[in-house]
Amino acid sequence: MKLQFVFISVWLQIVQASSTWHFYSNPEYKVMACKAGLESVATWCSEGSSKSYKCACTNEPELGSWLNCVYNQTTENDVFAAESQVIKYCDKVKATLTHDKLKDSYANATNYLIDVSKDESFNKTNPINYPITFNKKASKAYKGYYIGYKHRYDNVTTSHYLGIVSLSMWVALFAFASVLHWIGRLFPSSKKALTGSIIDNYRKFIALAPTFNKSHLQPVDKLWAHGYFPTRFESIVLIIHFIYTAVACSAIGFTYTKGDMVFKNYMAGTSRYYGDRSGIILSYQLPLLFLYAGRNNFLQWLTGWPYYRFVTFHMWLARIIMFQVLVHSLAFVAQSDALGKTHSRLQAHYYIYGIVSTVAGCLILPLALQPIRKFAYEIFLFVHIVLVVMFTWTAYLHAEYLHYGSFYWVCCGIWLFDRFVRLLRAFAFGIKTAKASFLVDEATIKLTVPCPNYMKPFPGSHVFVQFLTPTTFWQSHPFTIVSSTTDENQFYLYCKVKNGITKKLLQKFQATEGSEVNIKVLIEGFYGSESPYHHYDKAVLIAGGNGISGPFSHALKLATSEVSKTETKLFWQVRDYSVLNWLGEELMQLKNTKVYPIIYVSDPNSSIDSVHLKSSSFDNSDNDSCEKNSPGENIKDANYSHSFMMDKFGFIEFHQGRLNATEIVASEIRESAGSVAIGACGHPAMVDEVRVAVKNNLSGSNKRVEYFEEMQAW
Known part of the structure; x- marks a missing residue:
């Protein structure tokens, strides 16, 4: 029980990862737009980037010009908030300012303001040493930057909200399923009383129904990407999630306005909006992808849902997330071209990491097709883990550049915690010597496995077995348990001989003359839940x-x-x-x-x-x-x-x-x-x-x- 709540606390870090999200207020937009608008009209420092606030905070004439714009564009109620933003930006460049100092700088600047539009000798490229008025040209630039900043960062804010809503929809679903599950567990008679046409029709047409016809667990087409059809309930959940994601990534909350000074053409602005939106939303969804795949997923315990349901969600959520990754990547390719920055960005590490992450993610999907999983599971598993690690690491390096790396630390935390619990389970069970006998007529290998006194199997439980041989020790295979009727300290596993590890065990039998062989195994379990x-x-x-x-x-x-x-x-x-x-x-x-x-x-x-x-x-x-x-x-x-x-x-x-x-x-x-x-x-x-x-x-x-x-x- 305690372990489940520890895992819940890890999972809740998904929301905490959004703490790096900076919310831009309207006064901050005005502070940013004033600086950018003035610097598009005049130059005060010969060195430094237009993105840096060092000159604006340390050069008294520019600081005075900047404050003149800020005070003229903000209402009386917003003056203090605007000053606070100026102080905050200046703190970043180690320029210590106070509200009183800002008022003094502004008062001093008003005595020397010059309208450069009336000075025929003025040249924007030459640094000046006096404050300037907020003239018509500066006003136009200010409006363009204000629109650009507001559209860009409002889109970021909306993207975070949409990501939180996406996560909240899953939380609401699990909460509802958990309440129903535990009411049924704690009060069994209440579930037996749930009958009637409404409930029966819901179960008949949604809860129990396969998505199409009769096929759910049996592969309809061996070459099909998934291999198994979800149930109709699972399909409805996934379709709602896909529609929400598609709409959220494409049609909510961003527009491009002519005169935007941040993105000066339609393609540069719109592609950035699409890129930010898809990248932020997928950051909220990605930890769920790792959570659903874990063997120790606490949601199984909460909802009572079987493991394969979460595997289904994992597979389809992976496809939806990769859809967003492609939108994100293609959007920034388009923006790089629109800005003429393709070459320079290809030299940037964060951009290269993004490309590698996208390629790794795109390779994961086709290499997880049903035929590969079925006929070469060990190869699939090894390649899958390698590609997932590559995708996660490079995506982290890419996202950390823009302060979104904490989402990927949550993914790593979930994955590592699951592996840690798996190790605890395996060590608690210990390495055992199993007796293996081959049942010729049934093409089945029977394993008799001893278990510790403090661990007992239960009906419907299963374990993951690692056969400790030089070529198979790293493989982990699931088998359902049959409890022994003669010895409560042992159980049986019946393994149908197929093409993988069971075939190698069969070859081991064929190489010996005995009817039984001993083999060292490492058992991880017990997993599953007992049906009531x-x-x-x-x-x-x-x-x-x-x-x-x-x-x-x-x-x-x-x-x-x-x-x-x-x-x-x-x-x-x-x-x-x-x-x-x-x-x-x-x-x-x-x-x-x-x-x-x-x-x-x-x-x-x-x-x-x-x-x-x-x-x-x-x-x-x-x-x-x-x-x-x-x-x-x-x-x-x-x-x-x-x-x-x-x-x-x-x-x-x-x-x-x-x-x-x-x-x-x-x-x-x-x-x-x-x-x-x-x-x-x-x-x-x-x-x-x-x-x-x-x-x-x-x-x-x-x-x-x-x-x-x-x-x-x-």
């Missing part, structure tokens, strides 16, 4: 293949709970009966409990005679037939095998064929007398089918139907 099935009258858990880990853990806890009265059904889609080799011992724990397991076998004849039933693994008290077989012996006779298996697993209802999730969901909701909680984990297509089936069966029901997606996707 026990608060509902019925729990329907639907799993496919290796997706059984989470649903089984929930079913086992419901089965062993002395308090829960939840009617529980566990549906499992498998390819063949060989799954009993690796989960048979665990399934036996559901015998004579209130959990009713149902297994669908799509290919029942492929491996029924390869089921290995170890006498030490099962309870033989009900039938002595098991004694006819030695431990681990194959049951060769198919008919005998079938009858023996049905006898030992008679509490399980077996079906031949594929599981029809749509029919199961509709039937279970229809037959339930009270509230129903439905959970799914397995192949993405099956999980999507369950989600759509749940939303389609909400209408017309006076009972609360909840859906928990146990599958983690990233």
